[in-house]
Every structure is written in structure tokens, then in C-alpha cells.
Amino acid sequence: xxxxxxxxxxxxxxxxxxxxxxxxxxxxxxxxxxxxxxxxxxxxxxxxxxxxxxxxxxxxxxxxxxxxxxxxxxxxxxxxxxxxxxxxxxxxxxxxxxxxxxxxxxxxxxxxxxxxxxxxxxxxxxxxxxxxxxxxxxxxxxxxxxxxxxxxxxxxxxxxxxxxxxxxxxxxxxxxxxxxxxxxxxxxxxxxxxxxxxxxxxxxxxxxxxxxxxxxxxxxxxxxxxxxxxxxxxxxxxxxxxxxxxxxxxxxxxxxxxxxxx
Amino acid sequence: xxxxxxxxxxxxxxxxxxxxxxxxxxxxxxxxxxxxxxxxxxxxxxxxxxxxxxxxxxxxxxxxxxxxxxxxxxxxxxxxxxxxxxxxxxxxxxxxxxxxxxxxxxxxxxxxxxxxxxxxxxxxxxxxxxxxxxxxxxxxxxxxxxxxxxxxxxxxxxxxxxxxxxxxxxxxxxxxxxxxxxxxxxxxxxxxxxxxxxxxxxxxxxxxxxxxxxxxxxxxxxxxxxxxxxxxxxxxxxxxxxxxxxxxxxxxxxxxxxxxxxxxxxxxxxxxxxxx
Numbered sequence: 345x346x347x348x349x350x351x352x353x354x355x356x357x358x359x360x361x362x363x364x365x366x367x368x369x370x371x372x373x374x375x376x377x378x379x380x381x382x383x384x385x386x387x388x389x390x391x392x393x394x395x396x397x398x399x400x401x402x403x404x405x406x407x408x409x410x411x412x413x414x415x416x417x418x419x420x421x422x423x424x425x426x427x428x429x430x431x432x433x434x435x436x437x438x439x440x441x442x443x444x445x446x447x448x449x450x451x452x453x454x455x456x457x458x459x460x461x462x463x464x465x466x467x468x469x470x471x472x473x474x475x476x477x478x479x480x481x482x483x484x485x486x487x488x489x490x491x492x493x494x495x496x497x498x499x500x501x502x503x504x505x506x507x508x509x510x511x512x513x514x515x516x517x518x519x520x521x522x523x524x525x526x527x528x529x530x531x532x533x534x535x536x537x538x539x540x541x542x543x544x545x546x547x548x549x550x551x552x553x554x555x556x557x558x559x560x561x562x563x564x565x566x567x568x569x570x571x572x573x574x575x576x577x578x579x580x581x582x583x584x585x586x587x588x589x590x591x592x593x594x595x596x597x598x599x600x601x602x603x604x605x606x
Numbered sequence: 607x608x609x610x611x612x613x614x615x616x617x618x619x620x621x622x623x624x625x626x627x628x629x630x631x632x633x634x635x636x637x638x639x640x641x642x643x644x645x646x647x648x649x650x651x652x653x654x655x656x657x658x659x660x661x662x663x664x665x666x667x668x669x670x671x672x673x674x675x676x677x678x679x680x681x682x683x684x685x686x687x688x689x690x691x692x693x694x695x696x697x698x699x700x701x702x703x704x705x706x707x708x709x710x711x712x713x714x715x716x717x718x719x720x721x722x723x724x725x726x727x728x729x730x731x732x733x734x735x736x737x738x739x740x741x742x743x744x745x746x747x748x749x750x751x752x753x754x755x756x757x758x759x760x761x762x763x764x765x766x767x768x769x770x771x772x773x774x775x776x777x778x779x780x781x782x783x784x785x786x787x788x789x790x791x792x793x794x795x796x797x798x799x800x801x802x803x804x805x806x807x808x809x810x811x812x813x814x815x816x817x818x819x820x821x822x823x824x825x826x827x828x829x830x831x832x833x834x835x836x837x838x839x840x841x842x843x844x845x846x847x848x849x850x851x852x853x854x855x856x857x858x859x860x861x862x863x864x865x866x867x868x869x870x871x872x873x874x875x876x877x878x879x880x881x882x
Contacts (some may be wrong), residue, residue, distance in 0.1 A: 429797040
């Protein structure tokens with residue numbers, strides 16, 4: 345189980361990114377973190393990954409406190425971030441250096457097959473389309489078999505059609521090893537398509553606003569009433585999270601620099 | 607473009623074949639201008655259109671070169687110059703890469719060392735010559751030291767800048783995969799700075815040839831620079847031009863060697879120059 349306990353993050357420049365965020369995610373659960381820009385969802389993900397340290401609070405996976413990048417936690421960035429000087433196969437095997445070459449090759453071949461890129465192993469990353477590159481980046485994180493996979497808006501740069509295909513791809517990949525999946529998104533449809541639970545966050549400082557279960561069976565029909573209802577529920581919560589109480593908003597305005605009144 | 611088309615393109619033009627075509631084709635194209643200029647001047651000379659006292663025709667330069675080569679003198683001069691450049695460039699480049707890597711990767715080292723090195727860089731390298739001669743004598747060590755100083759700064763600046771410009775996002779990938787500092791350097795930083803480092807080495811080598819001439823003009827009994835001075839003092843413009851021609855060929859060849867030696871390491875690059 346992934347547990348986030350009372351996480352606080354204040355950046356050195358004084359920006360209060362997260363305020364007392366607690367969240368438990370069951371093993372194998374898919375949770376979507378949804379929120380407007382600046383609500384700290386990316387910060388939250390970076391704290392879980394160990395790439396950044398919380399000001400206060402702890403992150404733990406199966407009881408083990410995360411204090412830096414950890415073998416049990418994989419990260420998929422918003423951009424593919426493939427290493428341009430490595431072939432596609434070498435990129436996928438980047439986290440498998442400790443394995444013997446033959447074992448590594450088998451794992452990489454299997455991963456390429458799973459994301460529909462068999463035969464692309466010897467290509468350079470520059471020869472891939474955006475969707476292909478992001479698929480490689482996802483298997484690069486998954487091939488090490490992490491218990492927790494973190495994804496930071498991984499499909500936001502893709503067109504709607506590619507995005508839907510990749511969401512299906514992702515679910516198929518998730519099926520195989522069923523890691524705990526924490527996915528940051530600003531796309532309500534994506535949350536409804538993938539997640540068991542949508543956690544809606546509220547900005548300035550980042551807090552959990554609502555926790556919405558999406559108990560739909562998979563595969564999900566994007567036109568079914570249940571799916572539409574789930575989308576509506578997440579969207580309603582998102583609207584609520586952005587319209588803050590009057591007191592809080594005047595306080596925010598007084599802090600805002602001149603010229604940002606709009 | 608469909609995957610099918612990409613696959614066809616890939617098989618049609620394998621990287622190795624494309625590279626060799628580029629080298630060969632470029633070589634021929636590059637020769638057109640100098641050869642044409644030489645032929646035109648030679649023709650003008652034969653037709654009596656130019657006075658060749660100060661600018662001898664290509665045939666006479668070739669003749670001089672041939673004479674120098676047949677006595678073995680040319681080899682001696684070329685070897686002397688190449689040894690100086692090689693040693694000076696080697697010392698300067700190694701120091702430049704090491705110090706550049708240090709100041710590029712450590713803020714403390716940069717704050718401590720970089721201001722001093724930049725101040726030293728502001729000194730024209732030739733200003734060191736009197737001191738080097740006092741310290742190291744008039745023979746090889748002072749010449750090599752001058753060349754090393756000349757090669758050092760472009761390499762140092764290039765490597766430091768390359769490290770400072772490595773994409774933070776790529777470094778983060780290494781951190782997410784829990785690479786140690788050493789592995790991060792080897793698997794992320796080194797390949798990332800390679801293209802800029804090679805450019806820095808090439809400009810360093812260029813300066814190496816510049817300073818070897820300075821060193822040899824100031825006092826040498828052999829070397830291409832000595833041929834230049836000798837040609838001036840004895841009024842032999844053909845010998846001066848022969849030496850200049852040697853510099854052009856050697857400099858170009860050395861640069862080409864760096865390019866060819868490093869090309870396999872850079873075949874991943876997605877840049878304008880390779881797409882043509």
C-alpha cells in the first residue's frame with residue numbers, strides 16, 4: 345500500500361505547494377489526481393517519487409519510508425524523456441543494467457512486443473512519433489516491475505485519438521503486473537477511463553478537495569451512462585475546487601502581484 | 607509518414623552507407639574551388655598575363671614541394687610541426703576537459719576557479735612567450751607550453767558550457783533510475799556533452815595550428831613555421847606558399863580525423879546537418 349501522511353511542501357521561494365495532504369492507495373489501485381493548474385498535483389507526484397523531499401510528512405510504500413528515488417517506484421514524465429543517444433531497446437533496458445545481457449534482451453523484446461513496437465528496438469528515439477515515444481517511456485518505467493507507477497500527465501501532449509489508444513495500451517500493460525498507479529491528469533475523461541478513484545485537488549495551497557470512487561467495470565464503454573455520470577461527478581468536484589470561499593479568495597488577491605487581477 | 611515508409615527508408619539508406627557517401631561526395635565537392643583557382647592562375651601565368659615573381663604559379667610550388675620531399679626535408683619539417691601540435695594539443699585538451707568538467711559540474715569549483723581562468727584567458731597567449739622562454743628555454747618545452755595554453759581555453763570553455771547546458775529533465779531520468787553520481791556522469795552527462803565537446807576539441811586543434819606557427823616563427827630550426835621564415839629571409843615565395851599549403855592540408859586532415867573518429871558516436875543526433 346502507498347501511504348501519504350500529512351505532506352507539506354513549501355518551496356524555498358515561499359510558494360506553499362501542498363498543505364497537509366494525506367492519501368492511502370491500495371496495492372493495484374489506479375488513482376487519478378485531478379485539479380486545476382497550480383494545485384500541487386505534480387509536486388505531490390514528485391514527493392512520492394523521492395525526486396523531491398517533503399517539508400513535512402512522510403511517503404511510504406508497504407511501510408517503507410521513501411526518502412529518495414526508490415526501486416519500488418517508477419516514474420513516467422510528461423514528456424517521453426528518452427535518451428537520444430540510446431536506441432529504443434537500450435532506452436527500455438536503461439533500468440536493467442544490473443541484469444545479464446541475455447535476460448535484459450528478453451525483457452526488452454517482450455516489452456516492445458507488448459506496446460506494439462516489435463522490430464523498433466534498433467531505431468533511434470528521433471525516429472519515433474510522439475505516441476510511440478511515450479509508449480517506450482511507459483515500458484521503460486514498467487520493465488523494472490515497480491510496485492508503484494507514477495505518471496505525470498503522460499498523454500497531455502498527444503492528440504485525442506492517440507491519447508485514447510494509449511490509455512487502452514496503459515490498461516493492458518497495467519493488467520500484466522498490476523502495480524499501484526498514481527496518475528496526474530487535467531483530463532476528466534482520462535480519469536474516468538482509467539481510475540478506480542479520482543482525487544480532486546484544490547489550489548493555493550494544494551489540498552485534497554474530494555475523493556470520488558469510480559466503481560465501473562473494465563473495459564469501460566466511454567458512452568455508457570455510468571461513464572458519463574462519473575465524468576460529470578469529477579467535473580462538478582473540479583468546478584467546486586476552483587471556486588473558493590470568499591475569505592480565502594480575497595486573501596489570495598491581496599497576495600497576488602499587481603497586474604494579475606485578471 | 608507510415609511505419610512502413612519509415613522502414614523502407616531505413617533499409618534503403620543504412621547509416622554506414624549514408625555516412626560514406628557523405629564523406630566521399632563532400633571530398634570531391636570541396637576540391638572543386640581550390641583546384642579551379644589553381645588551374646586558372648596556372649593558365650594565366652602560362653599566357654603571360656601575370657608576373658609570377660611574388661606569387662609563383664602552382665607548378666612552381668609543386669616543384670618546390672617535390673624538391674623538399676625528395677630530400678626528406680619536408681618530412682622532417684612536417685613531423686616536427688605535427689609533434690609540437692600533437693603534444694601541445696594533447697596537454698591543453700586534457701587539462702581543458704578535466705578543468706571544464708570540474709567547474710561545469712561543481713558550483714564550488716566554478717566559483718573558486720572560473721574567475722581566475724577567465725582572467726588568464728583574457729591575456730593574449732603570445733604574451734606568455736617571453737616568460738615561457740625564460741622558464742623553459744628556447745627549445746621544445748616553451749613551444750609546446752604555448753600551444754597547450756592556446757588549445758586549453760576553447761576546450762575548457764566548451765566543456766564547461768556543455769555540462770552547464772545539459773537538460774535538467776534528462777538528468778532527472780537518471781535520478782529516477784537511482785544512478786550514483788559516477789553512473790550519472792557516465793551514462794547521462796558524458797553522452798550528453800559529447801557533441802559540444804567535439805566541437806570544442808576541433809576549435810582547440812585549430813588554435814593549436816595557429817600557435818605552432820607563432821612558436822616556430824619566433825625561433826626554430828625545423829618545422830613548417832621555420833620554412834615560412836626561411837622563405838621570407840631568402841626571398842623564396844614558392845617555399846612560403848608550399849609551407850602554407852602544407853598547413854592547409856594538415857589542418858584540414860587533422861580536423862577531418864576528429865570528425866571521422868567521432869562520427870559513430872554521434873549518429874544519434876537529430877540535427878539539420880544530417881538531414882540533408
